[in-house]
Amino acid sequence: MVLPEPRALSKAPMAGLQPVTALSELPAQRVLRQLLEALMFEGLIAYHPGDRNRTGWQWLSFQAGNLHGRCRARIRGFGRLRLDTSSLTLERNQKPVPLSLTTLVAQLPATNSHQQSLLTELLATISNCERLDALRKARHSGDRRNLHGEALDSALHEGHPYHPCFKSRLGFQGDDLVHYSPETSTGFRLHWVAIPRHNLDSQLPSSDMAFWQSELGQEQAYLLRAAFHRAGVDWQQYGALPTHPWHWQKLSQGPESGRLEALGIKCLGPLGDRYHPGQSLRSLFNASRPAKACVKLPLGIHNTSSRRHLEPHSVPSAPAISRWLESIVAGDPLFDTSYPLRLLPEYASLGVAAREEQGANNSELAGELAAIWRASIGSRLHEGEQAIPLNALFQWQPDGMPFIHPWVEHYGLVPWLEATLKAVILPVWHMLAAHGVGLEAHAQNSLLVARSGWPRALMLRDFHDSVEYARDYLPQTIPEPNFGPRQAFYDQAPDNQYYRMSNPEALRELVMDTLFIFNLSELALVLEEAYGFNEARFWDRVRTILTNYARQHSDLRSRLGRLGWDQPHPLTESLLRSKLQPDSEQPRHRVPNPLAPGPNDTLMPFIDHHHKRLP
Missing domain, CATH: 1.10.510.40 (Transferase(Phosphotransferase); domain 1)
Structure with a gap:
């Protein structure tokens, strides 16, 4: 093993380093900081450091529309920034301007509708953070260092450290946020539907009944069959599919309800184990039997960068991709000895097929009614x-x-x-x-x-x-x-x-x-x-x-x-530009590379070109 137990190092000193405790940051302060950091990093607003040769804290100035700002900051590896928003000031025509997300967003390079969309997500992130933080602190006081695996995953409430819309969760209303967020959820059962088999793309490792007995257990598999009988549908003609209860409610009560009926999709109700959402929201961990699979389901909310559905092409392809990766790892002993790597394979999937059947178009439900089963974390751990x-x-x-x-x-x-x-x-x-x-x-x-x-x-x-x-x-x-019957689809697709x-x-x-x-x-x-x-x-x-x-x-x-x-100066993805300027082709920008050879001065931003679109 390349990483042996460090018995000789178990009492190693900290080489004189003394930890400095973190300063608390209110949600509104954090959202503003991450917004400005992302805008500057991606070149969406111009900034100028006081001293290009410094890597520690320094003053920098920036321009956003007709606003001039000044703030203490540290320029970091790959051109990432860390701002001290307590020092932030804004001016317009050399007169102070009160700090405001509304004021700042209105000056960003985007259409008014895209500005308003971003502002909505920023304000939702602040509101959601404030509400969830208050509830979480009232309910949980344990040390997360005592957790690991799925339990720790669900306890990581901080959200994306870069994207400013890290907890927008647009779509949740009222108590939805509390019921279906990992910070506060007490768990819930999945909602099941029956789908005509000719509209269902099934990638299961065994027959339906054997799969459901393995995943649900004998008793719940029997209750699933009973739900089919209550709904008046034939097990031979229909297949079962779990859905997120919030997502099913929105589909069945929204504009898609007519399409559900046209495709013959039947509601079976809640069934089976209780699940708890992980930090990604749509990956659900089995709370009743933690050793069983994680189930990934589409969830029609907007969070961080995108709507949380599942890419339709990827659902039936998930098991094939996992098998491919597993074969590569199994064929190289270095993944066991020198570079230990363990995969959590996605071994089964179900979803509405993206095609036209009986005059009804399935494509808008492909990726909206789907499920992927992934091996649990514990199944890949040793004692x-x-x-x-x-x-x-x-x-x-x-x-x-x-x-x-x-x-x-x-x-x-x-x-x-x-x-x-x-x-x-x-x-x-x-x-x-x-x-x-x-x-x-x-x-x-x-x-x-x-x-x-x-x-x-x-x-x-x-x-x-x-x-x-x-x-x-x-x-x-x-x-x-090897994608089997779907191989031609990928062969014919462009790179x-x-x-x-x-x-x-x-x-x-x-x-x-x-x-x-x-x-x-x-x-x-x-x-x-x-x-x-x-x-x-x-x-x-x-x-x-x-x-x-x-x-x-x-x-x-x-x-x-x-x-x-x-x-x-390699290219990197511009995550925020995708939200402000969604019609941009391949939104990317160049960054200074601290891994490049030569003197380590590449923490400095690529000033000469930082604010230009690069090929």
Whole structure:
């Protein structure tokens, strides 16, 4: 095992570093900060640091329409920013302007309708945070460090650390927010429907009855059959499908109700185990029998960047993609020894088929009535192991210390960090460089498998719409994924539409975005804020890990060269631009790369081009 238990390091000191406790931030302050940070990072508003050669706190000025702002800030790796909004001032024509989201959003480069849409989500995020935080604090007081796996996933209430609409959840009304949010939900049963089999795309590993007996248990499988009889539908002619109760209510009582009736879809009512939502809202964990599968269901709310349905093409393809990835991992012993990687496969799926039947168009319900079953976290753990979602690593606790503080204190910051970076980076990097597959390893999709806080492996999940490959970058020993009867659909699709990309740089962009720029960047921030561990040192460690990998795999030199991971200014996705300017083609921008060779001055922004659209 590449990451042995560090007995010799168990009493390692913290090298004189003393943690600095976190300062509390009200929801309105956080939303404003993340909005401004994203706007500046993506070049949507122009900013100018006081001293380009500084990496610590400094004053910067910015221009948003006719507003001039000034704020203390720190420019970080990949051009990410950290603002101190307590120092923020706004002026118009050299006269002070009160701080206001409404005032700021009105000056952004977008149409009035897109400005108003963004403002609605920002205000909803603030309102939802305030309501959920009050209820959560009243109900829960336990230390999250005692949790792991699904329980910890549901307890990670902070939301996206970059996107300012991190808790908008548009669509929830009244008590919906309380009933169906992980912060406050007490659990709920799924709502079941019966769908004519000719309208149902079924990708189950066994016959219907065998599958439901395995998933639901004998008693609940019997009750499901009984529900069919009560609804007056034939088990041979109809298939069962679970739905999110909120989503089914909106579908059955909204404009789609007529289409449901035209397709012969019948309501069966609530049934089976109770489920609890995870931090992604639509991934539901089995609260009655935690060892059973996680069920991912479409949920027609808007949150963060998009509406939370399921991509119609990805539902029937989910098991095929998981089988493909599992075959790659099983065929490379390094994923067991040097770069431990464990997958949570999506082994079954059901959904309304996207086609026309009997004069009724199914396409608008494809992705709206669907389900994907994913292996539970516990099913991939060995005795004594815990699974920690990566976004837990950069959270602060009510005691004012980082979540990771006991491990840092026990093992020493540098030894623990070195082991963690290797455990998190190398499996994803090896899959990319050696096998030509890009994985969307963002902080919610990735879990650190640890024993007493010491890293042992990386666990990844959620593959159905987050895996990419380039045909000419796959090694000859690895075939493209096999989609069976749906193969022609993917063969005829253009590159860059589904799983197949046109070049390996697209894979590199996916990996660097999700693993470095919007993931490990947050860990780097916590280490600097809490322990004074300079961020330049953090990215130097990452660069050394990647350089050592290249040295150890000299046979991959040309493949690594094609990725361009160490180019000075790579492209990255512009998440907020997609919301303000949704008609933009491939909204991306260039960022300074702290992993590029040479003097480590690449924390500095790409000032000369930062505010231009780049090809």
